[in-house]
Amino acid sequence: YFRHYDNRDGLSHNTVFCAVQDRSGFMWFGTNVGLNRFDGYSFQVYEYDSSDSLSLIQNRVNSMFVASDGIIWICTEDGVCTYDPEADVFHPFYLTEDDVKPSFFMHVLEDGYNDLWMIENSGFVRYTPSDGSYRRYPGKSYFNPTAITLASSGSPLFADSLSLWRYTRQNDSFVQTPVLSEKDAMRGNKIYTLLQLPNKKILIGTLSGLLQLDETTQEISVLIPGITINALELQDNRTCWIGSEDGLYIYNIYDGNMRHSRYTSENSLSIRDNSIYDICRDSEGGMWLVGYFGGISYLPNRKTAFNYLIDDN
DSSP states (O other), X not given: OOEEEOGGGTOSOSOEEEEEXXXXXXXXXXXXXXXXXXXXXXXXXXXXXXXXXXXXXXXXXXXXXEOTTSOEEEEETXXXXXXXXXXXXXXXXXXXTTXXXXXXXXXXXXXXXXXXXXXXXXXXXXEETTTTEEEEEETTTSOOOSEEEEOTTSSEEEEOSSEEEEEETTTTEEEEEEXXXXXXXXXXXXXXXXXXXXXXXXXXXXXXXXXXXXTTTOOEEEEEESSOEXXXXXSSSSEEEEEETTEEEEEETTTOOEXXXXXXXXXXXXXXXXXXXXXXXXXXXXXXXXXXXXXXXXEOSOOOSOOOOOXXX
């Protein structure tokens, strides 16, 4: 039984690309027009202001990441900025002193050693916030990532269009695991998102379905065929939520049971949007779904003694 939030509740735009929770418990939503902070009651909207150098640098927010120091990394159409919760201001991020514009990255992730890994258009970067040092990994010499997750070892696990790439910190190298074929690429398929599961398996979301890699046997199985997979998030140690272009799938990672939930106009308590772009689990176990048309759908982590009877007339 989902709750819903959209522009009628103060959300700046109903197209929402990403969601995170900060260390203070606020939920943050990146939309097509502005960044939104939600305290459980109302939205505070942050937008670009050309007269304010400490404002959001661009209004379309594509992805976000909350680092261990509490800083929020915000990837916009015009580059990356960081949000300082203590001062309530934004700072454009320049990887080098020679950069004229804020550095552009599509995703940011922190590993178990407090290094930040940033995916750019051609290659990726490892950045150490403590001293500002970095190393660039050009796509021509390495690979061009399309997705990143954190492996159980605490190291980053990447994917390019066709393969997984596991990072070994000891010798600063990558080990490739092929997943898709060149024939898949010719059909327009590619890897889009990743998630490390606690049972030594990896979920691989593609433009044409969901795959699962067994790290023990190296076998790859198809869990959901033919659907673009946009988001993967663990609800608990047994259950994974899967956001797709055809609604929500809920997967038991141990018994293989899969449930499918779609928006329906007859049920006001269903998810609001079948095109799910991101999923965020909050610190209380609540699940937040965001998508292209319907704003935000929220499932609290509470049991209720009531059953709902829906009048579909």
